[in-house]
Amino acid sequence: MYFGLSEEQQFFKDNVNKFLNDHASLDIVKKIIDNNDLDIKNEIANGILNLGINSLLVPEKYGGLGLDLLFAAAVSQSLGENVAPFSFAGSYVMAPIALSLGGNEDQKNKYLNSIVNNKMKFAVGFSEYIAARNNFGFLFKNNTVSGKSIFVLDVENSTHLLIADEAGQIGVININDKNIKLTELTTVDKTRTYFEIQFEKALVDILEETKSNINAVTRSIDAGRIVLAADSLGASEALLTKAVEYSKERKQFGRAIGSFQAVKHMCAEMAADLEPCYSLVWHAAHCFDNIPDESRLMSCHAKSHVSDVSKVIAKKATEVHGGMGFTDLMGIHYWFKRIGVNRQNLGSPETIREEAAKIQNL
Amino acid sequence: MDLNFRPEYKDFRKEVEAFCNKWKGVYFKNASNSPLLDLTSSGSNEGNKIITRQKWQKILIENGYFARSIPKEYGGFGGENDEIKNRIIASEFAYHGIPSPMSGQGIDMLVPTLLELGTEEQKQKYIKKTLHGEMIWCQGYSEPNAGSDLASLQTKAELIDGKWIINGQKIWTSTAQYSQMMFCLVRTEPEAKKHAGISYLLIPMGTPGIDVRPLIDMTLKAGFNEVFFTDVAIPEENIVGKRGEGWAVANATLTHERGSLTNPNATMSRVNALIDRMKEDTINGIRLIDIPVYRDKLIALQAKVTAFQSNSLRVLSAKLNPGQDVKMAGMIQKYYGTELRHELEGFAVDVMGELGTLYEDSPLPER
Numbered sequence: 001m002y003f004g005l006s007e008e009q010q011f012f013k014d015n016v017n018k019f020l021n022d023h024a025s026l027d028i029v030k031k032i033i034d035n036n037d038l039d040i041k042n043e044i045a046n047g048i049l050n051l052g053i054n055s056l057l058v059p060e061k062y063g064g065l066g067l068d069l070l071f072a073a074a075v076s077q078s079l080g081e082n083v084a085p086f087s088f089a090g091s092y093v094m095a096p097i098a099l100s101l102g103g104n105e106d107q108k109n110k111y112l113n114s115i116v117n118n119k120m121k122f123a124v125g126f127s128e129y130i131a132a133r134n135n136f137g138f139l140f141k142n143n144t145v146s147g148k149s150i151f152v153l154d155v156e157n158s159t160h161l162l163i164a165d166e167a168g169q170i171g172v173i174n175i176n177d178k179n180i181k182l183t184e185l186t187t188v189d190k191t192r193t194y195f196e197i198q199f200e201k202a203l204v205d206i207l208e209e210t211k212s213n214i215n216a217v218t219r220s221i222d223a224g225r226i227v228l229a230a231d232s233l234g235a236s237e238a239l240l241t242k243a244v245e246y247s248k249e250r251k252q253f254g255r256a257i258g259s260f261q262a263v264k265h266m267c268a269e270m271a272a273d274l275e276p277c278y279s280l281v282w283h284a285a286h287c288f289d290n291i292p293d294e295s296r297l298m299s300c301h302a303k304s305h306v307s308d309v310s311k312v313i314a315k316k317a318t319e320v321h322g323g324m325g326f327t328d329l330m331g332i333h334y335w336f337k338r339i340g341v342n343r344q345n346l347g348s349p350e351t352i353r354e355e356a357a358k359i360q361n362l
Numbered sequence: 363m364d365l366n367f368r369p370e371y372k373d374f375r376k377e378v379e380a381f382c383n384k385w386k387g388v389y390f391k392n393a394s395n396s397p398l399l400d401l402t403s404s405g406s407n408e409g410n411k412i413i414t415r416q417k418w419q420k421i422l423i424e425n426g427y428f429a430r431s432i433p434k435e436y437g438g439f440g441g442e443n444d445e446i447k448n449r450i451i452a453s454e455f456a457y458h459g460i461p462s463p464m465s466g467q468g469i470d471m472l473v474p475t476l477l478e479l480g481t482e483e484q485k486q487k488y489i490k491k492t493l494h495g496e497m498i499w500c501q502g503y504s505e506p507n508a509g510s511d512l513a514s515l516q517t518k519a520e521l522i523d524g525k526w527i528i529n530g531q532k533i534w535t536s537t538a539q540y541s542q543m544m545f546c547l548v549r550t551e552p553e554a555k556k557h558a559g560i561s562y563l564l565i566p567m568g569t570p571g572i573d574v575r576p577l578i579d580m581t582l583k584a585g586f587n588e589v590f591f592t593d594v595a596i597p598e599e600n601i602v603g604k605r606g607e608g609w610a611v612a613n614a615t616l617t618h619e620r621g622s623l624t625n626p627n628a629t630m631s632r633v634n635a636l637i638d639r640m641k642e643d644t645i646n647g648i649r650l651i652d653i654p655v656y657r658d659k660l661i662a663l664q665a666k667v668t669a670f671q672s673n674s675l676r677v678l679s680a681k682l683n684p685g686q687d688v689k690m691a692g693m694i695q696k697y698y699g700t701e702l703r704h705e706l707e708g709f710a711v712d713v714m715g716e717l718g719t720l721y722e723d724s725p726l727p728e729r
Contacts, residue, residue, distance in 0.1 A: 001446065001682055276672060276691075278673075278691075279672035280665075280668060283675070286363040286365065290363075301664070301665035304665055
């Protein structure tokens with residue numbers, strides 16, 4: 001029995017960390033965002049992809065590494081820790097899982113191989129399946145779709161779009177299709193981008209298996225949630241570290257503010273709240289591949305609980321920094337906002353808890 | 363990550379499960395004699411499984427479900443310490459609602475200390491009786507002016523004519539009124555520095571000069587006591603470790619302190635009990651479980667307890683895999699478990715509304 005990241009998983013995680021430390025410091029992330037510098041952004045994205053991130057979850061049969069979700073969770077933790085300007089959950093976690101489970105042999109050969117050699121990249125629009133807000137849901141009809149998906153992940157640099165209709169069918173749409181309209185949304189989190197996409201009788205290649213069962217869409221969402229939880233976990237870890245460091249450096253009344261119990265206890269509480277989240281996320285990722293009976297519930301618990309803990313840590317870590325906490329100079333807000341968006345992606349905690357109750361037939 | 367246990371553990375779990383099924387509903391006839399015993403009474407007397415607490419203790423030891431790794435000669439089971447088996451026992455007992463072994467200061471803290479630092483005579487004299495529930499201990503540490511700063515304690519003992527003569531006062535002494543013995547920290551070297559002047563003594567509670575005064579707490583029971591010592595004389599050999607080494611002896615004990623609050627499986631059993639209740643009880647004809655506000659809070663708590671369970675697996679893993687560093691995971695358990703339990707029980711009271719305020723001896727309205 002061993003509970004934790006394996007050496008290989010830790011190695012993968014460290015590699016991503018090292019690359020980001022070397023090439024995507026907060027200063028660089030700020031530069032990318034302030035100047036909308038897509039060249040540097042793409043350079044960083046390519047660097048991350050060169051570590052093998054794109055093929056992580058693609059089965060070996062289709063040229064991928066065929067690793068399990070715990071690898072992806074470990075990577076995601078590093079991305080969140082460094083507020084990496086890189087979208088991972090949709091294109092490189094949800095897409096390969098949806099395609100692997102939903103596609104027929106032809107579709108898998110066509111799409112999965114192309115993910116591995118970077119010929120294709122998939123944006124993911126599953127929000128309407130999770131909870132169709134204001135009746136924005138849609139159903140595929142005769143291999144076409146009309147309607148809109150209001151919060152599509154990872155559109156940047158994507159060649160294709162993966163959308164789920166209300167029935168849980170998943171379809172592939174070419175991003176250059178004349179019958180779709182892309183509108184970039186501006187969220188609080190500028191490290192990643194989100195789009196609203198409208199379809200007017202756009203052509204859909206429906207993944208064969210998803211016509212008869214929802215396994216592909218639910219598994220894909222479960223995995224996405226775990227990986228987003230890992231991202232928030234990494235971001236929270238970074239915030240806690242920063243808060244503790246700051247409380248040791250910053251002096252008031254002639255002593256480090258960390259020596260005051262009001263501040264010290266706040267840090268200790270953050271640590272106590274966060275610590276079990278590592279185990280929960282890793283456990284959920286492990287269940288995803290190895291313990292199917294518990295997998296769905298664990299994924300719900302991981303996403304909703306880590307979202308709640310991270311929200312509190314974002315607030316407290318900002319407070320420990322005093323007024324500096326909400327300056328752009330200090331940059332705490334990058335982590336704060338990333339946590340804020342992760343929280344809503346693929347279902348808010350309340351939405352997910354209702355799902356968790358239903359999974360248990362409550 | 364590898365959550366598989368060796369096949370032998372599967373068999374062991376089955377064995378424990380069978381034991382639990384056999385003893386479901388076991389009830390103690392002397393349950394009201396002491397709060398210690400109350401703690402673990404199962405509350406059902408169906409099936410003629412009424413036995414004494416001591417007998418239950420004996421059954422557990424014979425089966426290796428308690429005192430597993432303590433040598434037979436000292437009254438234990440005499441097996442090897444096996445963290446996974448300990449876990450299996452604790453989780454199956456919690457799941458089936460089987461009463462745990464007796465706990466208390468003697469079993470949890472004194473026995474490990476004697477095993478580590480006691481003389482052979484002390485081991486022979488005290489361990490077996492303590493394990494078998496025949497000798498109850500209390501812990502004489504805190505004093506009115508020595509709480510968090512325990513090492514500033516002032517109760518003194520002087521060695522006169524081969525006897526320790528003890529004078530002073532202890533407070534917050536759990537179960538003192540039921541105890542035959544006390545392990546106690548006293549100042550024996552008044553000239554030495556704070557920590558170096560303390561010794562660890564074993565005091566028979568029947569010795570003349572000991573006055574136990576119960577402290578009634580908010581539950582209207584005497585969970586604690588004040589204990590006064592006036593010229594209490596005990597034999598010189600009733601010391602663990604050497605004179606002035608009591609602080610080190612006590613610290614060896616503190617590392618053995620455990621609590622049910624750190625057992626996430628027991629907490630999950632409470633969640634499951636609450637879920638059952640919420641499925642049965644209604645407000646205006648709506649099941650509590652179907653009321654969205656309660657439903658959401660319930661699942662949020664369930665997620666938190668799940669996180670606690672995962673954390674606990676990580677701590678277990680570090681025990682089995684030397685070198686695995688789990689840093690904070692072990693350290694937070696007591697704090698996290700306590701806060702979590704408070705949150706859970708508070709929510710349960712809210713869910714039950716006015717019924718949640720009823721005291722344990724109140725009649726319950728029929729459903």
